[in-house]
Amino acid sequence: MEFGTIEREIYIEADPEVVFEVVSSPDHLEQWWPDEARYDPVPGATGDIVFGERDAGGTVVQFAVVDAEPPRTFSFRWTQPADQPAVEGNSLLVTFELTPSRGGTLLKMTESGFREMGWEAALLEQQYLEHATGWDFYLPRLAPYVASLEVRP
Amino acid sequence: MSAAVAERIDDDLWSAIGDPTRRRMLDLLLVDGDGTATTLSGQLPVTRQAVAKQLGVLDRVGLVRATPAGREKRYRVDDAQLARAVAQLSAVGAAWDARLQRIKRIAEAIQRSQDG
Numbered sequence: 001m002e003f004g005t006i007e008r009e010i011y012i013e014a015d016p017e018v019v020f021e022v023v024s025s026p027d028h029l030e031q032w033w034p035d036e037a038r039y040d041p042v043p044g045a046t047g048d049i050v051f052g053e054r055d056a057g058g059t060v061v062q063f064a065v066v067d068a069e070p071p072r073t074f075s076f077r078w079t080q081p082a083d084q085p086a087v088e089g090n091s092l093l094v095t096f097e098l099t100p101s102r103g104g105t106l107l108k109m110t111e112s113g114f115r116e117m118g119w120e121a122a123l124l125e126q127q128y129l130e131h132a133t134g135w136d137f138y139l140p141r142l143a144p145y146v147a148s149l150e151v152r153p
Numbered sequence: 154m155s156a157a158v159a160e161r162i163d164d165d166l167w168s169a170i171g172d173p174t175r176r177r178m179l180d181l182l183l184v185d186g187d188g189t190a191t192t193l194s195g196q197l198p199v200t201r202q203a204v205a206k207q208l209g210v211l212d213r214v215g216l217v218r219a220t221p222a223g224r225e226k227r228y229r230v231d232d233a234q235l236a237r238a239v240a241q242l243s244a245v246g247a248a249w250d251a252r253l254q255r256i257k258r259i260a261e262a263i264q265r266s267q268d269g
Contacts, residue, residue, distance in 0.1 A: 005247060006246050006249055008198060008246070008249050008250065010254075010257055012181065012255070012256070012257045012260050012261060013261050014179065014260040014261050014263065016266035018263050018264050018267070019256070019260045021263075022256050022259050022260045023256060024265070028259065031255070032252055032255035032256050032259060033252055033255075033260055039182050046255055105260075107253070107256065107257075109249060109253060111245075114245075152269045
């Protein structure tokens with residue numbers, strides 16, 4: 001086990017172009033992670049993601065796009081202090097790598113920076129775990145979302 | 154223990170386990186059951202002095218426990234503290250597992266709607 005870096009792979013029965021949209025666009029991000037996401041999915045763009053409601057005690061977390069090469073790579077840094085540019089040592093780096101495979105996409109996710117940032121950052125991640133587990137919270141919002149996709153021309 | 158102190162210890166625990174040489178030392182101690190700076194340095198590309206210093210770091214965060222062994226100290230891994238460090242990282246990994254499952258479901262739903 002490599003401490004300080006999390007690596008995951010998942011096979012998805014969808015084209016890399018579709019998967020790239022889902023992992024990179026702020027509208028999609030809101031469907032699988034934060035309640036709100038504001039950024040341009042282009043390299044160098046900065047913005048934020050919000051857990052809870054922005055104006056009602058929610059947690060606003062800085063977000064900076066590092067790389068975006070459709071449909072192969074999307075990476076971003078998050079958790080950097082609001083008044084600092086995101087660099088190694090003050091943020092967590094999340095990288096999505098997409099590889100065409102068996103008619104679908106192999107999605108590899110790496111999150112690194114825990115060793116440099118210390119344990120506080122991992123605790124920050126952990127606190128999102130409560131509402132990130134289980135479909136009790138996400139199913140009600142996902143079902144209408146998928147339905148809306150299906151009526152699209 | 155105050156929350157601030159607990160957090161400080163967690164930070165130290167994290168950085169102690171983050172170093173590749175120290176992780177290798179933990180691996181060796183787990184395999185061998187115990188070890189001294191001398192026995193460990195014989196299995197690593199670093200000096201006995203460097204190993205002794207790293208063992209001190211691991212000892213301070215409670216990842217190893219020392220008992221006197223002649224002129225040296227004999228070290229064993231503290232299983233409970235190691236389990237605690239591993240569990241903390243596992244929780245973060247579990248959060249990503251859940252996110253990736255959602256990414257998969259969303260992408261596959263979009264693909265089906267496009268194909269259909």
